Amino acid sequence: MEMFGAKPENIVVVIAPHICDKCYRVGEPFREYFPDNYRDGNMNLQNEIMRRLIAQKIIERNIDTIDLNRFCTCHNNDLFFFLSPG
Numbered sequence: 001m002e003m004f005g006a007k008p009e010n011i012v013v014v015i016a017p018h019i020c021d022k023c024y025r026v027g028e029p030f031r032e033y034f035p036d037n038y039r040d041g042n043m044n045l046q047n048e049i050m051r052r053l054i055a056q057k058i059i060e061r062n063i064d065t066i067d068l069n070r071f072c073t074c075h076n077n078d079l080f081f082f083l084s085p086g
């Protein structure tokens with residue numbers, strides 16, 4: 001986006017529903033790649049996205065997150081996936 005003239009301080013980000021850290025079970029190799037957001041075999045994707053955005057100078061108050069207790073695409077999958085009958 002910066003290549004097209006956007007300034008990080010003017011960028012607004014919305015993190016959409018996704019799998020929460022309680023549901024996102026990952027393997028041991030994740031520990032090495034995501035040391036800040038890997039804990040006991042689980043990955044906190046939202047925190048990892050936040051960390052990377054802030055590292056790119058996106059202002060934290062310009063990042064809109066989601067309540068993953070209510071909108072996790074795994075444990076609230078009835079909100080996000082529809083299985084057609086038959």
Ligand SMILES: [Zn+2]
Pocket residue numbers: 019020021022023024072073074075076
């Ligand atoms: Zn979940």
